[in-house]
Amino acid sequence: xxxxxxxxxxxxxxxxxxxxxxxxxxxxxxxxxxxxxxxxxxxxxxxxxxxxxxxxxxxxxxxxxxxxxxxxxxxxxxxxxxxxxxxxxxxxxxxxxxxxxxxxxxxxxxxxxxxxxxxxxxxxxxxxxxxxxxxxxxxxxxxxxxxxxxxxxxxxxxxxxxxxxxxxxxxxxxxxxxxxxxxxxxxxxxxxxxxxxxxxxxxxxxxxxxxxxxxxxxxxxxxxxxxxxxxxxxxxxxxxxxxxxxxxxxxxxxxxxxxxxxxxxxxxxxxxxxxxxxxxxxxxxxxxxxxxxxxxxxxxxxxxxxxxxxxxxxxxxxxxxxxx
Numbered sequence: 265x266x267x268x269x270x271x272x273x274x275x276x277x278x279x280x281x282x283x284x285x286x287x288x289x290x291x292x293x294x295x296x297x298x299x300x301x302x303x304x305x306x307x308x309x310x311x312x313x314x315x316x317x318x319x320x321x322x323x324x325x326x327x328x329x330x331x332x333x334x335x336x337x338x339x340x341x342x343x344x345x346x347x348x349x350x351x352x353x354x355x356x357x358x359x360x361x362x363x364x365x366x367x368x369x370x371x372x373x374x375x376x377x378x379x380x381x382x383x384x385x386x387x388x389x390x391x392x393x394x395x396x397x398x399x400x401x402x403x404x405x406x407x408x409x410x411x412x413x414x415x416x417x418x419x420x421x422x423x424x425x426x427x428x429x430x431x432x433x434x435x436x437x438x439x440x441x442x443x444x445x446x447x448x449x450x451x452x453x454x455x456x457x458x459x460x461x462x463x464x465x466x467x468x469x470x471x472x473x474x475x476x477x478x479x480x481x482x483x484x485x486x487x488x489x490x491x492x493x494x495x496x497x498x499x500x501x502x503x504x505x506x507x508x509x510x511x512x513x514x515x516x517x518x519x520x521x522x523x524x525x526x527x528x529x530x531x532x533x534x535x536x537x538x539x540x541x542x543x544x545x546x547x548x549x550x551x552x553x554x555x556x557x558x559x560x561x562x563x564x565x566x567x568x569x570x571x572x573x574x575x576x577x578x579x580x581x582x583x584x585x586x587x588x
Contacts (some may be wrong), residue, residue: 265280265309265310266566270546271464271469271474272445272486277309277342278538279547280549281311282306283548283549283550284316284325284408285325286552287522289324290321291312291550292498300331301558303329303332306557308338311557314344315344316343317348326379326570327530333427342388345391347370347391347392348504352462353396362396372412375387375412376417381420381453386419389420395433397432406421417537420443423445424445425445427587430460433460434463449476450483451577452580453478457541461543469544471545472548476537477534477550516530517567535549535560537569
C-alpha cells in the first residue's frame, strides 16, 4: 500500500481508502459480521482511512465501523464521517442558501451521535454532507465546527460536495477554509480535474475522490440482466432507473474498447484514473468482500496513467443528476 499526504494535516493516508456506504445496507442486504471481517482485512492490508456518514443506513454504517475498530489491534485508522443538513438543497437549485442548514445545536447533536455510534472519543474528520457556494460567506457552520474542535470532539473539518457540482468547491478550496474536500471523480465525472483538484493542491486541501467506479457501472461486469437483480428501491435501483441503465451499458462498452489496449479490465482503468492526479489524497471505493479489497489494493503500485489514454477520455464525460 502506498500512502499520500492528507493535505496540510500532516496525516499520511492510504491512497486506497474504504468507502463504507454499502455496509450501511442501502445497497441491498448486508451481513454485519462479513462487513467487519472485510474492514479488518482491509486494515491488515494497509488501508488506514475509512469514510462513512450518518446517512448510510441511518447510522448503521458508523455502528459497524465502531464494532470493527474495537476489534482492531493494529495502527491508527483515520475515521471520517458526515452530517447531513437539516434540509437538503434542491438538486435543481444552482444558488441555495447555506445559512441555517447546519446550525450549532444541530451539529453538536450530530457529532455526539456519531461519537456514540463509532465508539470513539474524537472524530478524525467531520464533514458536511452537502455544500452550497455561498458557504464561503455564510460562515455559521464553520464557527460551530471550530467550537467542536476546541471541545476536542472533532479533529479536522471537511466538506463533501453535492453530486454533479464539483465547481461549487473551487472557492472553498481556494480559500482553504477546510482541511478536505470530497468529490465524485471518475471516468464519467472528469470535471474536478482542471480546476478543483489544482485549487486543492494550491492550498493544501486534501482531495477525497469518491465513486471511482460510478456506483458499479465502471466495474465493467454489468449485463442487461443486472438491473432486474437489484432490490426494489435500493440505491442502485433508484440511481439507474428508466433509461439510465441502458445508457450506462452503452457508454461502458465504448470505454471498454478505448481502455482495452492499456488495461485488462475497465475497473482497473477506472481506479487508476481516479488515482492518477498526485493531488488526490485518497480514493474511496466501496468494498464488501476480501476479494474486492485485494483487487483495489493491488492497484496501489505507483504506476503512471497513460498520457494517450488520458487525452482520449474527455469526450466520454457523462454528467447526470441522479436525483431528478
